[in-house]
Amino acid sequence: MGRRSLADRRLLITGASSGIGRALALELAAHRTHLLLVARRAEPLEQLASEALSLGASSAQLLAGDVTDPQFRCEILQLCSQNWEGLDVLINNAGISAHGRFAENTEATLRRIMEVNFFAATELTRLALPLLRSGNDPIVVNCGSILGHRGLPRNCEYCASKFALRGWTESIRPELLREGIELLLVSPGSTDTEFFDHLISQTGKIPWDQSKKISAQQVAQQTVHAIRSRRREIFPNWRGRALVLLNRLCPRLVDRVLRRYG
Ligand SMILES: NC(=O)c1ccc[n+]([C@@H]2O[C@H](COP(=O)([O-])OP(=O)(O)OC[C@H]3O[C@@H](n4cnc5c(N)ncnc54)[C@H](OP(=O)(O)O)[C@@H]3O)[C@@H](O)[C@H]2O)c1
Structure with missing residues:
Protein backbone atom coordinates (compact mmCIF):
# COMPACT_ATOMS: atom_id res chain seq x y z
CA MET A 1 0.00 0.00 0.00
CA GLY A 2 1.23 3.51 -0.79
CA ARG A 3 1.23 6.57 1.40
CA ARG A 4 -2.05 7.44 3.11
CA SER A 5 -3.76 10.50 1.73
CA LEU A 6 -5.31 12.79 4.32
CA ALA A 7 -7.30 15.09 2.06
CA ASP A 8 -10.98 15.12 3.01
CA ARG A 9 -10.42 12.49 5.72
CA ARG A 10 -12.65 12.57 8.81
CA LEU A 11 -10.70 12.85 12.06
CA LEU A 12 -11.56 12.76 15.73
CA ILE A 13 -8.91 14.13 18.13
CA THR A 14 -9.20 13.94 21.93
CA GLY A 15 -7.22 16.34 24.11
CA ARG A 40 -13.15 19.66 28.46
CA ARG A 41 -12.37 23.35 27.84
CA ALA A 42 -14.67 24.81 25.19
CA GLU A 43 -12.93 28.17 24.71
CA PRO A 44 -9.55 26.94 23.46
CA LEU A 45 -11.38 24.44 21.26
CA GLU A 46 -13.43 27.25 19.66
CA GLN A 47 -10.27 29.23 18.99
CA LEU A 48 -8.56 26.14 17.57
CA ALA A 49 -11.52 25.36 15.29
CA SER A 50 -11.38 28.81 13.72
CA GLU A 51 -7.57 28.62 13.34
CA ALA A 52 -7.93 25.19 11.72
CA LEU A 53 -10.48 26.55 9.22
CA SER A 54 -8.21 29.45 8.36
CA LEU A 55 -5.38 26.97 7.74
CA GLY A 56 -7.46 25.01 5.26
CA ALA A 57 -9.49 22.42 7.21
CA SER A 58 -12.57 21.35 5.23
CA SER A 59 -14.61 21.54 8.44
CA ALA A 60 -13.88 21.89 12.16
CA GLN A 61 -16.36 21.05 14.88
CA LEU A 62 -15.87 20.79 18.61
CA LEU A 63 -17.44 18.96 21.48
CA ALA A 64 -16.52 19.91 25.05
CA GLY A 65 -16.68 17.27 27.76
CA ASP A 66 -14.85 14.71 29.83
CA VAL A 67 -13.71 11.61 27.95
CA THR A 68 -13.92 9.53 31.13
CA ASP A 69 -17.71 9.98 31.13
CA PRO A 70 -19.31 7.05 29.22
CA GLN A 71 -22.30 9.22 28.28
CA PHE A 72 -20.00 11.86 26.79
CA ARG A 73 -18.13 9.21 24.80
CA CYS A 74 -21.47 8.13 23.31
CA GLU A 75 -22.25 11.76 22.44
CA ILE A 76 -18.92 12.05 20.61
CA LEU A 77 -19.71 9.04 18.45
CA GLN A 78 -23.30 10.19 17.90
CA LEU A 79 -21.99 13.49 16.57
CA CYS A 80 -19.52 11.63 14.33
CA SER A 81 -22.23 9.46 12.85
CA GLN A 82 -24.60 12.41 12.39
CA ASN A 83 -21.94 14.23 10.38
CA TRP A 84 -20.11 11.42 8.69
CA GLU A 85 -20.83 7.96 7.37
CA GLY A 86 -17.46 6.72 8.58
CA LEU A 87 -14.43 7.70 10.63
CA ASP A 88 -10.98 7.65 9.03
CA VAL A 89 -8.65 8.65 11.87
CA LEU A 90 -9.23 8.37 15.62
CA ILE A 91 -6.52 10.03 17.73
CA ASN A 92 -6.59 9.06 21.41
CA ASN A 93 -4.42 11.84 22.80
CA ALA A 94 -6.07 13.17 26.01
CA GLY A 95 -3.78 12.53 28.97
CA ILE A 96 -2.91 13.58 32.51
CA SER A 97 -0.24 12.79 35.08
CA ALA A 98 0.79 13.13 38.73
CA HIS A 99 4.19 13.46 40.37
CA GLY A 100 5.25 11.94 43.65
CA ARG A 101 6.07 8.62 45.27
CA PHE A 102 3.47 5.83 45.14
CA ALA A 103 3.24 5.70 48.94
CA GLU A 104 2.38 9.40 49.12
CA ASN A 105 -0.26 9.27 46.38
CA THR A 106 -3.78 7.88 46.60
CA GLU A 107 -5.93 5.25 44.97
CA ALA A 108 -8.09 8.07 43.57
CA THR A 109 -5.09 9.53 41.72
CA LEU A 110 -4.16 6.16 40.26
CA ARG A 111 -7.75 5.45 39.18
CA ARG A 112 -8.22 8.90 37.63
CA ILE A 113 -5.03 8.58 35.58
CA MET A 114 -6.03 5.11 34.40
CA GLU A 115 -9.49 6.43 33.49
CA VAL A 116 -8.17 9.28 31.32
CA ASN A 117 -5.03 7.72 29.84
CA PHE A 118 -6.22 4.14 29.42
CA PHE A 119 -9.95 3.42 29.78
CA ALA A 120 -11.09 6.50 27.86
CA ALA A 121 -8.90 5.46 24.92
CA THR A 122 -9.95 1.81 24.95
CA GLU A 123 -13.67 2.52 25.34
CA LEU A 124 -13.77 5.35 22.82
CA THR A 125 -12.08 3.02 20.33
CA ARG A 126 -14.60 0.25 21.09
CA LEU A 127 -17.47 2.67 20.42
CA ALA A 128 -15.78 3.99 17.28
CA LEU A 129 -15.20 0.56 15.70
CA PRO A 130 -18.40 0.46 13.62
CA LEU A 131 -17.61 3.89 12.14
CA LEU A 132 -13.94 3.00 11.63
CA ARG A 133 -15.00 -0.13 9.75
CA SER A 134 -16.86 2.17 7.33
CA GLY A 135 -13.89 4.54 7.17
CA ASN A 136 -11.63 5.25 4.25
CA ASP A 137 -8.23 3.59 4.93
CA PRO A 138 -8.88 3.91 8.70
CA ILE A 139 -6.28 4.25 11.45
CA VAL A 140 -6.28 4.58 15.24
CA VAL A 141 -3.46 6.68 16.72
CA ASN A 142 -2.70 6.23 20.42
CA CYS A 143 -0.57 8.77 22.22
CA GLY A 144 1.61 6.75 24.56
CA SER A 145 4.92 7.83 26.07
CA ILE A 146 8.53 6.83 26.52
CA LEU A 147 7.29 6.07 30.04
CA GLY A 148 5.18 3.28 28.54
CA HIS A 149 8.49 1.57 27.68
CA ARG A 150 10.54 2.27 30.78
CA GLY A 151 9.03 3.00 34.18
CA LEU A 152 10.51 5.86 36.19
CA PRO A 153 10.15 6.45 39.94
CA ARG A 154 7.89 9.21 41.33
CA ASN A 155 5.68 8.89 38.24
CA CYS A 156 4.41 5.33 38.65
CA GLU A 157 0.67 5.97 38.11
CA TYR A 158 1.38 7.62 34.77
CA CYS A 159 3.91 4.94 33.75
CA ALA A 160 1.40 2.20 34.58
CA SER A 161 -1.27 3.87 32.44
CA LYS A 162 1.07 4.24 29.45
CA PHE A 163 2.37 0.64 29.79
CA ALA A 164 -1.28 -0.48 29.77
CA LEU A 165 -1.99 1.61 26.69
CA ARG A 166 1.03 0.14 24.90
CA GLY A 167 0.08 -3.44 25.85
CA TRP A 168 -3.47 -2.92 24.66
CA THR A 169 -2.25 -1.30 21.43
CA GLU A 170 0.05 -4.25 20.70
CA SER A 171 -2.67 -6.79 21.50
CA ILE A 172 -5.40 -5.33 19.36
CA ARG A 173 -3.21 -4.42 16.39
CA PRO A 174 -3.67 -7.83 14.67
CA GLU A 175 -7.41 -7.79 15.49
CA LEU A 176 -7.86 -4.38 13.91
CA LEU A 177 -5.60 -5.13 10.94
CA ARG A 178 -7.89 -8.08 10.17
CA GLU A 179 -10.63 -5.49 9.66
CA GLY A 180 -8.42 -3.17 7.63
CA ILE A 181 -7.85 -0.72 10.51
CA GLU A 182 -4.22 0.29 11.14
CA LEU A 183 -2.83 1.33 14.50
CA LEU A 184 -0.01 3.75 15.32
CA LEU A 185 1.55 4.19 18.74
CA VAL A 186 3.25 7.56 19.29
CA SER A 187 5.69 7.50 22.20
CA PRO A 188 6.90 11.06 22.86
CA GLY A 189 9.55 11.98 25.38
CA SER A 190 9.51 15.31 27.25
CA THR A 191 7.48 17.77 25.19
CA ASP A 192 6.97 21.47 25.82
CA THR A 193 3.23 21.68 26.60
CA GLU A 194 0.90 22.59 29.48
CA PHE A 195 1.07 18.95 30.62
CA PHE A 196 3.19 19.66 33.72
CA ASP A 197 0.87 22.54 34.77
CA HIS A 198 -2.10 20.17 34.76
CA LEU A 199 -0.75 17.53 37.18
CA ILE A 200 -3.65 16.19 39.24
CA SER A 201 -1.41 15.60 42.25
CA GLN A 202 2.08 16.72 43.12
CA THR A 203 3.32 15.23 46.38
CA GLY A 204 6.94 15.49 45.23
CA LYS A 205 9.06 16.72 42.37
CA ILE A 206 10.56 14.72 39.53
CA PRO A 207 14.28 14.96 40.31
CA TRP A 208 15.73 14.61 36.79
CA ASP A 209 16.38 17.32 34.22
CA GLN A 210 13.21 18.23 32.35
CA SER A 211 14.59 21.21 30.49
CA LYS A 212 15.39 19.38 27.25
CA LYS A 213 11.97 19.26 25.67
CA ILE A 214 10.92 19.13 22.05
CA SER A 215 8.01 21.20 20.77
CA ALA A 216 4.45 19.94 20.38
CA GLN A 217 4.71 20.94 16.73
CA GLN A 218 7.68 18.57 16.23
CA VAL A 219 5.67 15.71 17.75
CA ALA A 220 2.68 16.62 15.56
CA GLN A 221 4.73 16.81 12.37
CA GLN A 222 6.33 13.42 13.02
CA THR A 223 2.95 11.93 13.89
CA VAL A 224 1.34 13.16 10.68
CA HIS A 225 4.30 11.83 8.71
CA ALA A 226 3.92 8.47 10.48
CA ILE A 227 0.17 8.33 9.74
CA ARG A 228 0.87 9.02 6.08
CA SER A 229 3.74 6.56 5.79
CA ARG A 230 1.92 3.79 7.71
CA ARG A 231 4.40 3.45 10.58
CA ARG A 232 3.34 1.28 13.54
CA GLU A 233 5.27 3.15 16.24
CA ILE A 234 7.35 6.32 16.52
CA PHE A 235 9.56 7.90 19.16
CA PRO A 236 9.54 11.63 18.34
CA ASN A 237 12.24 12.50 20.89
CA TRP A 238 15.71 10.99 20.31
CA ARG A 239 16.61 11.22 24.01
CA GLY A 240 13.57 9.13 24.83
CA ARG A 241 14.43 6.62 22.14
CA ALA A 242 17.99 6.39 23.51
CA LEU A 243 16.59 5.59 26.97
CA VAL A 244 14.37 2.83 25.53
CA LEU A 245 17.33 1.32 23.64
CA LEU A 246 19.65 1.54 26.64
CA ASN A 247 16.99 -0.08 28.78
CA ARG A 248 16.61 -2.93 26.29
CA LEU A 249 20.37 -3.55 26.18
CA CYS A 250 21.31 -2.89 29.82
CA PRO A 251 18.20 -2.88 32.04
CA ARG A 252 20.28 -3.39 35.21
CA LEU A 253 22.37 -0.34 34.44
CA VAL A 254 19.23 1.77 34.03
CA ASP A 255 17.84 0.28 37.26
CA ARG A 256 21.05 1.24 39.06
CA VAL A 257 20.97 4.83 37.76
CA LEU A 258 17.29 5.22 38.68
CA ARG A 259 17.82 3.89 42.21
CA ARG A 260 19.15 7.27 43.28
CA TYR A 261 15.79 8.86 42.35
CA GLY A 262 13.67 6.42 44.38
N1 LIG B 1 4.18 16.69 27.45
C1 LIG B 1 4.95 15.62 27.55
O1 LIG B 1 6.11 15.70 27.99
C2 LIG B 1 4.43 14.28 27.11
C3 LIG B 1 5.35 13.22 26.97
C4 LIG B 1 4.89 11.98 26.55
C5 LIG B 1 3.56 11.79 26.29
N2 LIG B 1 2.68 12.81 26.43
C6 LIG B 1 1.27 12.53 26.16
O2 LIG B 1 0.79 13.43 25.19
C7 LIG B 1 -0.62 13.56 25.32
C8 LIG B 1 -0.98 15.04 25.24
O3 LIG B 1 -0.40 15.71 26.33
P1 LIG B 1 0.23 17.17 26.20
O4 LIG B 1 1.66 17.08 26.51
O5 LIG B 1 -0.19 17.79 24.95
O6 LIG B 1 -0.44 17.89 27.48
P2 LIG B 1 -1.61 18.99 27.60
O7 LIG B 1 -1.24 20.22 26.89
O8 LIG B 1 -1.91 19.07 29.07
O9 LIG B 1 -2.81 18.30 26.82
C9 LIG B 1 -3.62 17.31 27.40
C10 LIG B 1 -4.97 17.37 26.71
O10 LIG B 1 -5.81 16.36 27.27
C11 LIG B 1 -7.08 16.96 27.57
N3 LIG B 1 -7.71 16.23 28.67
C12 LIG B 1 -7.20 15.94 29.88
N4 LIG B 1 -8.09 15.29 30.62
C13 LIG B 1 -9.22 15.17 29.86
C14 LIG B 1 -10.49 14.61 30.08
N5 LIG B 1 -10.81 14.01 31.24
N6 LIG B 1 -11.40 14.68 29.08
C15 LIG B 1 -11.10 15.29 27.91
N7 LIG B 1 -9.91 15.81 27.64
C16 LIG B 1 -8.98 15.78 28.61
C17 LIG B 1 -6.73 18.41 27.95
O11 LIG B 1 -7.82 19.28 27.71
P3 LIG B 1 -8.83 19.84 28.81
O12 LIG B 1 -8.03 20.20 30.01
O13 LIG B 1 -9.44 21.01 28.10
O14 LIG B 1 -9.80 18.74 29.05
C18 LIG B 1 -5.66 18.71 26.91
O15 LIG B 1 -6.26 19.08 25.70
C19 LIG B 1 -0.99 12.89 26.64
O16 LIG B 1 -1.54 11.62 26.39
C20 LIG B 1 0.34 12.74 27.35
O17 LIG B 1 0.36 11.65 28.23
C21 LIG B 1 3.08 14.05 26.83
Missing part, protein backbone atom coordinates in the same frame (compact mmCIF):
# COMPACT_ATOMS: atom_id res chain seq x y z
CA ALA A 16 -7.25 18.94 21.34
CA SER A 17 -7.47 22.04 23.56
CA SER A 18 -3.70 22.30 24.15
CA GLY A 19 -0.27 20.82 23.55
CA ILE A 20 0.21 17.90 21.21
CA GLY A 21 -3.51 17.52 20.39
CA ARG A 22 -3.77 21.17 19.40
CA ALA A 23 -0.57 21.00 17.32
CA LEU A 24 -1.88 17.87 15.61
CA ALA A 25 -5.15 19.57 14.71
CA LEU A 26 -3.30 22.52 13.16
CA GLU A 27 -0.92 20.25 11.27
CA LEU A 28 -3.80 18.13 9.96
CA ALA A 29 -5.91 21.16 9.04
CA ALA A 30 -3.45 21.99 6.27
CA HIS A 31 -4.36 18.64 4.65
CA ARG A 32 -7.97 19.81 4.13
CA THR A 33 -9.31 17.35 6.70
CA HIS A 34 -12.66 17.30 8.51
CA LEU A 35 -11.94 17.69 12.22
CA LEU A 36 -13.91 16.88 15.35
CA LEU A 37 -12.03 18.38 18.31
CA VAL A 38 -12.67 17.11 21.83
CA ALA A 39 -11.52 18.23 25.32
Whole structure:
Protein backbone atom coordinates (compact mmCIF):
# COMPACT_ATOMS: atom_id res chain seq x y z
CA MET A 1 0.00 0.00 0.00
CA GLY A 2 1.23 3.51 -0.79
CA ARG A 3 1.23 6.57 1.40
CA ARG A 4 -2.05 7.44 3.11
CA SER A 5 -3.76 10.50 1.73
CA LEU A 6 -5.31 12.79 4.32
CA ALA A 7 -7.30 15.09 2.06
CA ASP A 8 -10.98 15.12 3.01
CA ARG A 9 -10.42 12.49 5.72
CA ARG A 10 -12.65 12.57 8.81
CA LEU A 11 -10.70 12.85 12.06
CA LEU A 12 -11.56 12.76 15.73
CA ILE A 13 -8.91 14.13 18.13
CA THR A 14 -9.20 13.94 21.93
CA GLY A 15 -7.22 16.34 24.11
CA ALA A 16 -7.25 18.94 21.34
CA SER A 17 -7.47 22.04 23.56
CA SER A 18 -3.70 22.30 24.15
CA GLY A 19 -0.27 20.82 23.55
CA ILE A 20 0.21 17.90 21.21
CA GLY A 21 -3.51 17.52 20.39
CA ARG A 22 -3.77 21.17 19.40
CA ALA A 23 -0.57 21.00 17.32
CA LEU A 24 -1.88 17.87 15.61
CA ALA A 25 -5.15 19.57 14.71
CA LEU A 26 -3.30 22.52 13.16
CA GLU A 27 -0.92 20.25 11.27
CA LEU A 28 -3.80 18.13 9.96
CA ALA A 29 -5.91 21.16 9.04
CA ALA A 30 -3.45 21.99 6.27
CA HIS A 31 -4.36 18.64 4.65
CA ARG A 32 -7.97 19.81 4.13
CA THR A 33 -9.31 17.35 6.70
CA HIS A 34 -12.66 17.30 8.51
CA LEU A 35 -11.94 17.69 12.22
CA LEU A 36 -13.91 16.88 15.35
CA LEU A 37 -12.03 18.38 18.31
CA VAL A 38 -12.67 17.11 21.83
CA ALA A 39 -11.52 18.23 25.32
CA ARG A 40 -13.15 19.66 28.46
CA ARG A 41 -12.37 23.35 27.84
CA ALA A 42 -14.67 24.81 25.19
CA GLU A 43 -12.93 28.17 24.71
CA PRO A 44 -9.55 26.94 23.46
CA LEU A 45 -11.38 24.44 21.26
CA GLU A 46 -13.43 27.25 19.66
CA GLN A 47 -10.27 29.23 18.99
CA LEU A 48 -8.56 26.14 17.57
CA ALA A 49 -11.52 25.36 15.29
CA SER A 50 -11.38 28.81 13.72
CA GLU A 51 -7.57 28.62 13.34
CA ALA A 52 -7.93 25.19 11.72
CA LEU A 53 -10.48 26.55 9.22
CA SER A 54 -8.21 29.45 8.36
CA LEU A 55 -5.38 26.97 7.74
CA GLY A 56 -7.46 25.01 5.26
CA ALA A 57 -9.49 22.42 7.21
CA SER A 58 -12.57 21.35 5.23
CA SER A 59 -14.61 21.54 8.44
CA ALA A 60 -13.88 21.89 12.16
CA GLN A 61 -16.36 21.05 14.88
CA LEU A 62 -15.87 20.79 18.61
CA LEU A 63 -17.44 18.96 21.48
CA ALA A 64 -16.52 19.91 25.05
CA GLY A 65 -16.68 17.27 27.76
CA ASP A 66 -14.85 14.71 29.83
CA VAL A 67 -13.71 11.61 27.95
CA THR A 68 -13.92 9.53 31.13
CA ASP A 69 -17.71 9.98 31.13
CA PRO A 70 -19.31 7.05 29.22
CA GLN A 71 -22.30 9.22 28.28
CA PHE A 72 -20.00 11.86 26.79
CA ARG A 73 -18.13 9.21 24.80
CA CYS A 74 -21.47 8.13 23.31
CA GLU A 75 -22.25 11.76 22.44
CA ILE A 76 -18.92 12.05 20.61
CA LEU A 77 -19.71 9.04 18.45
CA GLN A 78 -23.30 10.19 17.90
CA LEU A 79 -21.99 13.49 16.57
CA CYS A 80 -19.52 11.63 14.33
CA SER A 81 -22.23 9.46 12.85
CA GLN A 82 -24.60 12.41 12.39
CA ASN A 83 -21.94 14.23 10.38
CA TRP A 84 -20.11 11.42 8.69
CA GLU A 85 -20.83 7.96 7.37
CA GLY A 86 -17.46 6.72 8.58
CA LEU A 87 -14.43 7.70 10.63
CA ASP A 88 -10.98 7.65 9.03
CA VAL A 89 -8.65 8.65 11.87
CA LEU A 90 -9.23 8.37 15.62
CA ILE A 91 -6.52 10.03 17.73
CA ASN A 92 -6.59 9.06 21.41
CA ASN A 93 -4.42 11.84 22.80
CA ALA A 94 -6.07 13.17 26.01
CA GLY A 95 -3.78 12.53 28.97
CA ILE A 96 -2.91 13.58 32.51
CA SER A 97 -0.24 12.79 35.08
CA ALA A 98 0.79 13.13 38.73
CA HIS A 99 4.19 13.46 40.37
CA GLY A 100 5.25 11.94 43.65
CA ARG A 101 6.07 8.62 45.27
CA PHE A 102 3.47 5.83 45.14
CA ALA A 103 3.24 5.70 48.94
CA GLU A 104 2.38 9.40 49.12
CA ASN A 105 -0.26 9.27 46.38
CA THR A 106 -3.78 7.88 46.60
CA GLU A 107 -5.93 5.25 44.97
CA ALA A 108 -8.09 8.07 43.57
CA THR A 109 -5.09 9.53 41.72
CA LEU A 110 -4.16 6.16 40.26
CA ARG A 111 -7.75 5.45 39.18
CA ARG A 112 -8.22 8.90 37.63
CA ILE A 113 -5.03 8.58 35.58
CA MET A 114 -6.03 5.11 34.40
CA GLU A 115 -9.49 6.43 33.49
CA VAL A 116 -8.17 9.28 31.32
CA ASN A 117 -5.03 7.72 29.84
CA PHE A 118 -6.22 4.14 29.42
CA PHE A 119 -9.95 3.42 29.78
CA ALA A 120 -11.09 6.50 27.86
CA ALA A 121 -8.90 5.46 24.92
CA THR A 122 -9.95 1.81 24.95
CA GLU A 123 -13.67 2.52 25.34
CA LEU A 124 -13.77 5.35 22.82
CA THR A 125 -12.08 3.02 20.33
CA ARG A 126 -14.60 0.25 21.09
CA LEU A 127 -17.47 2.67 20.42
CA ALA A 128 -15.78 3.99 17.28
CA LEU A 129 -15.20 0.56 15.70
CA PRO A 130 -18.40 0.46 13.62
CA LEU A 131 -17.61 3.89 12.14
CA LEU A 132 -13.94 3.00 11.63
CA ARG A 133 -15.00 -0.13 9.75
CA SER A 134 -16.86 2.17 7.33
CA GLY A 135 -13.89 4.54 7.17
CA ASN A 136 -11.63 5.25 4.25
CA ASP A 137 -8.23 3.59 4.93
CA PRO A 138 -8.88 3.91 8.70
CA ILE A 139 -6.28 4.25 11.45
CA VAL A 140 -6.28 4.58 15.24
CA VAL A 141 -3.46 6.68 16.72
CA ASN A 142 -2.70 6.23 20.42
CA CYS A 143 -0.57 8.77 22.22
CA GLY A 144 1.61 6.75 24.56
CA SER A 145 4.92 7.83 26.07
CA ILE A 146 8.53 6.83 26.52
CA LEU A 147 7.29 6.07 30.04
CA GLY A 148 5.18 3.28 28.54
CA HIS A 149 8.49 1.57 27.68
CA ARG A 150 10.54 2.27 30.78
CA GLY A 151 9.03 3.00 34.18
CA LEU A 152 10.51 5.86 36.19
CA PRO A 153 10.15 6.45 39.94
CA ARG A 154 7.89 9.21 41.33
CA ASN A 155 5.68 8.89 38.24
CA CYS A 156 4.41 5.33 38.65
CA GLU A 157 0.67 5.97 38.11
CA TYR A 158 1.38 7.62 34.77
CA CYS A 159 3.91 4.94 33.75
CA ALA A 160 1.40 2.20 34.58
CA SER A 161 -1.27 3.87 32.44
CA LYS A 162 1.07 4.24 29.45
CA PHE A 163 2.37 0.64 29.79
CA ALA A 164 -1.28 -0.48 29.77
CA LEU A 165 -1.99 1.61 26.69
CA ARG A 166 1.03 0.14 24.90
CA GLY A 167 0.08 -3.44 25.85
CA TRP A 168 -3.47 -2.92 24.66
CA THR A 169 -2.25 -1.30 21.43
CA GLU A 170 0.05 -4.25 20.70
CA SER A 171 -2.67 -6.79 21.50
CA ILE A 172 -5.40 -5.33 19.36
CA ARG A 173 -3.21 -4.42 16.39
CA PRO A 174 -3.67 -7.83 14.67
CA GLU A 175 -7.41 -7.79 15.49
CA LEU A 176 -7.86 -4.38 13.91
CA LEU A 177 -5.60 -5.13 10.94
CA ARG A 178 -7.89 -8.08 10.17
CA GLU A 179 -10.63 -5.49 9.66
CA GLY A 180 -8.42 -3.17 7.63
CA ILE A 181 -7.85 -0.72 10.51
CA GLU A 182 -4.22 0.29 11.14
CA LEU A 183 -2.83 1.33 14.50
CA LEU A 184 -0.01 3.75 15.32
CA LEU A 185 1.55 4.19 18.74
CA VAL A 186 3.25 7.56 19.29
CA SER A 187 5.69 7.50 22.20
CA PRO A 188 6.90 11.06 22.86
CA GLY A 189 9.55 11.98 25.38
CA SER A 190 9.51 15.31 27.25
CA THR A 191 7.48 17.77 25.19
CA ASP A 192 6.97 21.47 25.82
CA THR A 193 3.23 21.68 26.60
CA GLU A 194 0.90 22.59 29.48
CA PHE A 195 1.07 18.95 30.62
CA PHE A 196 3.19 19.66 33.72
CA ASP A 197 0.87 22.54 34.77
CA HIS A 198 -2.10 20.17 34.76
CA LEU A 199 -0.75 17.53 37.18
CA ILE A 200 -3.65 16.19 39.24
CA SER A 201 -1.41 15.60 42.25
CA GLN A 202 2.08 16.72 43.12
CA THR A 203 3.32 15.23 46.38
CA GLY A 204 6.94 15.49 45.23
CA LYS A 205 9.06 16.72 42.37
CA ILE A 206 10.56 14.72 39.53
CA PRO A 207 14.28 14.96 40.31
CA TRP A 208 15.73 14.61 36.79
CA ASP A 209 16.38 17.32 34.22
CA GLN A 210 13.21 18.23 32.35
CA SER A 211 14.59 21.21 30.49
CA LYS A 212 15.39 19.38 27.25
CA LYS A 213 11.97 19.26 25.67
CA ILE A 214 10.92 19.13 22.05
CA SER A 215 8.01 21.20 20.77
CA ALA A 216 4.45 19.94 20.38
CA GLN A 217 4.71 20.94 16.73
CA GLN A 218 7.68 18.57 16.23
CA VAL A 219 5.67 15.71 17.75
CA ALA A 220 2.68 16.62 15.56
CA GLN A 221 4.73 16.81 12.37
CA GLN A 222 6.33 13.42 13.02
CA THR A 223 2.95 11.93 13.89
CA VAL A 224 1.34 13.16 10.68
CA HIS A 225 4.30 11.83 8.71
CA ALA A 226 3.92 8.47 10.48
CA ILE A 227 0.17 8.33 9.74
CA ARG A 228 0.87 9.02 6.08
CA SER A 229 3.74 6.56 5.79
CA ARG A 230 1.92 3.79 7.71
CA ARG A 231 4.40 3.45 10.58
CA ARG A 232 3.34 1.28 13.54
CA GLU A 233 5.27 3.15 16.24
CA ILE A 234 7.35 6.32 16.52
CA PHE A 235 9.56 7.90 19.16
CA PRO A 236 9.54 11.63 18.34
CA ASN A 237 12.24 12.50 20.89
CA TRP A 238 15.71 10.99 20.31
CA ARG A 239 16.61 11.22 24.01
CA GLY A 240 13.57 9.13 24.83
CA ARG A 241 14.43 6.62 22.14
CA ALA A 242 17.99 6.39 23.51
CA LEU A 243 16.59 5.59 26.97
CA VAL A 244 14.37 2.83 25.53
CA LEU A 245 17.33 1.32 23.64
CA LEU A 246 19.65 1.54 26.64
CA ASN A 247 16.99 -0.08 28.78
CA ARG A 248 16.61 -2.93 26.29
CA LEU A 249 20.37 -3.55 26.18
CA CYS A 250 21.31 -2.89 29.82
CA PRO A 251 18.20 -2.88 32.04
CA ARG A 252 20.28 -3.39 35.21
CA LEU A 253 22.37 -0.34 34.44
CA VAL A 254 19.23 1.77 34.03
CA ASP A 255 17.84 0.28 37.26
CA ARG A 256 21.05 1.24 39.06
CA VAL A 257 20.97 4.83 37.76
CA LEU A 258 17.29 5.22 38.68
CA ARG A 259 17.82 3.89 42.21
CA ARG A 260 19.15 7.27 43.28
CA TYR A 261 15.79 8.86 42.35
CA GLY A 262 13.67 6.42 44.38
N1 LIG B 1 4.18 16.69 27.45
C1 LIG B 1 4.95 15.62 27.55
O1 LIG B 1 6.11 15.70 27.99
C2 LIG B 1 4.43 14.28 27.11
C3 LIG B 1 5.35 13.22 26.97
C4 LIG B 1 4.89 11.98 26.55
C5 LIG B 1 3.56 11.79 26.29
N2 LIG B 1 2.68 12.81 26.43
C6 LIG B 1 1.27 12.53 26.16
O2 LIG B 1 0.79 13.43 25.19
C7 LIG B 1 -0.62 13.56 25.32
C8 LIG B 1 -0.98 15.04 25.24
O3 LIG B 1 -0.40 15.71 26.33
P1 LIG B 1 0.23 17.17 26.20
O4 LIG B 1 1.66 17.08 26.51
O5 LIG B 1 -0.19 17.79 24.95
O6 LIG B 1 -0.44 17.89 27.48
P2 LIG B 1 -1.61 18.99 27.60
O7 LIG B 1 -1.24 20.22 26.89
O8 LIG B 1 -1.91 19.07 29.07
O9 LIG B 1 -2.81 18.30 26.82
C9 LIG B 1 -3.62 17.31 27.40
C10 LIG B 1 -4.97 17.37 26.71
O10 LIG B 1 -5.81 16.36 27.27
C11 LIG B 1 -7.08 16.96 27.57
N3 LIG B 1 -7.71 16.23 28.67
C12 LIG B 1 -7.20 15.94 29.88
N4 LIG B 1 -8.09 15.29 30.62
C13 LIG B 1 -9.22 15.17 29.86
C14 LIG B 1 -10.49 14.61 30.08
N5 LIG B 1 -10.81 14.01 31.24
N6 LIG B 1 -11.40 14.68 29.08
C15 LIG B 1 -11.10 15.29 27.91
N7 LIG B 1 -9.91 15.81 27.64
C16 LIG B 1 -8.98 15.78 28.61
C17 LIG B 1 -6.73 18.41 27.95
O11 LIG B 1 -7.82 19.28 27.71
P3 LIG B 1 -8.83 19.84 28.81
O12 LIG B 1 -8.03 20.20 30.01
O13 LIG B 1 -9.44 21.01 28.10
O14 LIG B 1 -9.80 18.74 29.05
C18 LIG B 1 -5.66 18.71 26.91
O15 LIG B 1 -6.26 19.08 25.70
C19 LIG B 1 -0.99 12.89 26.64
O16 LIG B 1 -1.54 11.62 26.39
C20 LIG B 1 0.34 12.74 27.35
O17 LIG B 1 0.36 11.65 28.23
C21 LIG B 1 3.08 14.05 26.83
